[in-house]
Amino acid sequence: MNRIIISTFLIINIIYGINPPQNGNFPDGFWEKMRQQDIGQKYGDPGWVKKISNYINDPSRDTQLEFFVPVLLGKYADVSTTYFNASDYDQLLFGENPTGSMKDYYNEISYGNFLVDGTSGGWYESTLTMAQAVSNAKEYVAGIAALADDDFDYAEYDNDGPDNEPNSGDDDGYVDGILVVYSGCGAEWGSGNDNLWPHMSSLDAYEYETNDIGFNGSNIIVSSYAVNPELAGGGDCYTDIIRPMGVYAHEFGHILGLPDLYDRDDSDGNSAGLGEWCLMASGSWMGWAGDRPAHMSAWCKIEMGWIEPAVVANHETNIEIPQVETNPFALKIWEDDFHFSRYFLLENRQPVGFDDDLHGPGILMYHVNENRRYGPDYFSGGSCNDDESDKLVDIEEADGNDDLDEEVNRGDDGDPFPGSTANVTFNDSSYPAASRNDGTETGISVTNISDTDSIMTADILMRPKYGYGIAYDELGISSYGFGNSDESDKWGGVLFTAEDGGYLTEVDFGVRYSDSYWTAYIYDSFNGSSPGTLMDSTTGHSENDDWVTVSVDSVPIGEGQDFFVAVKYHNETYPVCFDKTGIQSNRSYYSTDGGVTYADYISDYGDANIRAKVSSDALVGIEPVAAVPSDIMLFPNYPNPF
Structure with a gap:
């Protein structure tokens, strides 16, 4: 019987909700002692995680949430x-x-x-x-x-x-x-x-x-x-x-439900993460031993529904950025082609209220990769900030010293813009750079950053949208997996329908275990039980349980076309992770016979964590080097799945 689900993650990299040390690193053997007690496997109260998610997705929300x-x-x-x-x-x-x-x-x-x-x-x-x-x-x-x-x-x-x-x-x-x-x-x-x-x-x-x-x-x-x-x-x-x-x-x-935003993994070096700029890193120690903790970062406030970021949808001159301590305002600049999972987040931090012990004022620029966490349903899961080279939330330090990454300190007056180095330029040629973590240039720039004040200004060149993502698992990876207890190959698949024509160029999918082997398959159609013609396939390995992004060799997709993406999980138990609490799309399938025939068993429980990204010239609204217009278009942050 294949319709079996398991309700917990059997993973090595367990997530912990732990206050960082006052100074220095965690003691030797600390994390192993925590693992032995299974501390932190369930992170965040499930009822409140769901309540906050519903609150965020309610455009008419006007109620003060109360926690006793x-x-x-x-x-x-x-x-x-x-x-x-x-x-x-x-x-x-x-x-x-x-x-x-x-x-x-x-x-x-x-x-x-x-x-x-x-x-x-x-x-x-x-x-x-x-x-x-x-x-x-x-x-x-x-x-x-x-x-x-x-x-x-x-x-x-x-x-x-x-x-x-x-x-x-x-x-x-x-x-x-x-x-x-x-x-x-x-x-x-x-x-x-x-x-x-x-x-x-x-x-x-x-x-x-x-x-x-x-x-x-x-x-x-x-x-x-x-x-x-x-x-x-x-x-x-x-x-x-x-x-x-x-x-x-x-x-x-x-x-x-918020995660730790410092490095919890000693295996590949340490970083201070967001340091003392965020409560969920080491900002809990600000003031005298934490009697005046720093504000949460803008990313955390967005997760809680307290800020709805203004998404930059065009180039802009002299845009105003008020201090975040008294204004629920942050700017979001998409970094990836699909405006789907990676972006820069800007907030104006000033020594006001509980932020009165800040290291220095100015614009903090965060670089966010949402694929370093599982998703809104289990958003403390995943590697988060453990990999200093590819964090969930990173600070682009204006002085370029990388003191947070190198754990030289937990923050200083050179981190915000302009800061101690009077840096007023952030683009592909600056350091830090507006490029992606792999070094690819984005064309994004934030320049002419004003002197620090309660309202600061800057000029922004954004990156146009060159495609779109399709995600039926809107709440991301949960703590559940589908399959059976046999250590054998198993397949999960999702039937997609293209909104616009273009080329399938990337696929995201979740893996539940560290040290996993997988193969991703792209088919041009699906008849409800069997996939059509194989268009592309890729085999790979994942060191960590997390989202995996696979490049696809530009498979042509027509407007309104159905296509099928399947993932083979090699020799694993209960390997197909899925969103169990979002709106079910009835598009998820499962196979154990070599991926020849599929049944919709997974759809009885939720949506498999497989996503498609389609490149499309029809979506490019402006040229990346176009002249800067006189106004900006700002839109809410939903219905993007993050």
Whole structure:
């Protein structure tokens, strides 16, 4: 029986929601210890990831989303003294904190579109010692959740349904997330500390079924969690200083589904990723040890639905870019021919609000490759920023020193434009360059960048659209795979219909396993069970689980033509990844007989992660060297699948 699905990724490169160290790199053996506990395999609360996705795709959205979180103080069995109480954490996270609370922070960076609030309780004394909790964090968290059950109605913390009311019948029956405060200080603050490292994950086998009954009559379940330390300090805890809230804001960002935007892979060198320019990198440490965390990057704010970027659709002179701290504004300039997965993102950062400790003001230019993550349904999955040569989100450092990539620092006043080097030009000939990561020139330029101010200006030459992408799996790779448990060759395929005539020049598809071998096939037609004439094929190897982009030898495609793209996964179990939550197109097929005949089994569950890109001269609206017109066309960022 071939219609079998598996519900988890069996991969080596597991994703972790972990606060970066205060300084330097992660200690030797750190990532292996995390893998042994399966920390982070489920990243982001599933209900809230879906809620945010629906929020982003609603053009008429005008509702402030509300997230209510219980904060549970959990003391180890071998710790006799704690130094702060529940009311202290209510003030730190949700109250009148002198340097700003987590509630204040998220209200500011979301422009009032997101409210986080909650209640703290405890201390609750675990049956585990500190060493035992470090060895099994999930058991520790589940135990604290159980001890707090009599004090909390967990049903009031399940608010991931569309009506924005907790436990109203449209929620998923799971607490959206809990924050656990563990006694002592965090292991990520210097050396000499054997305590827990702050992280976000899910309880999996340790899921706790509460005593509280949800709207549908079932017991509410606790799964998504984050752990954070009680005290400031590392090797020596500062018993008179509560841990600043930056680490809480970072881990809470993971509960919402955001990935770490620093390098988590030691195998190919390290980079600081976005460094202290983004909460989801090391911006959680800004101010004094994180009491004034930096804003999220524009990319993160777009993912949360707090910014809808203005897409540059023509050349422009003297375009205004207001400061992002008080204006939900960012510019998006497509970099790839299909305006599909790669782009530059510009934001104006100024020392305002929680950004008041920035290294320097100016235009930050991000280079984004969406194929370094799985997609909106599981957008923390994939290599993200682990490969310093091809990141999900990269900063083009204006001074050209590559200090972030080389981990010389986590940000400086030379990173934004014009910056300390007075760089006012970004194009194919500059360094950093506006070229693609493989060195191909794009024709994009951002020039005449103004002096830093609350409103900055620049001239922009964009890259015209030379084709289009077809993606029926609009939410990308999920944590599910289709197939069976036999280690054998299996085929997944998608039937495409061309919108305009042109040439099929690229195919994207997902792979679930590192060290995978595959073959991609292009057919000119499909009759519902058998493909037509083979037009092209390519065999290759992928080192990582991720999206794969394959160049196709310009297969001609007519307007309205059906064509079929299939991928053979060599000797793998459950290899065909698919979008399980998007709108089903009923265009996905599966084969185990050598790709001779296909059945639409996958369509019962979702859309296979196979995408086509068609080059078409008919879509070129302007010449890349055309004269700069007097106005610009700005369009919303959807319905592009990202």
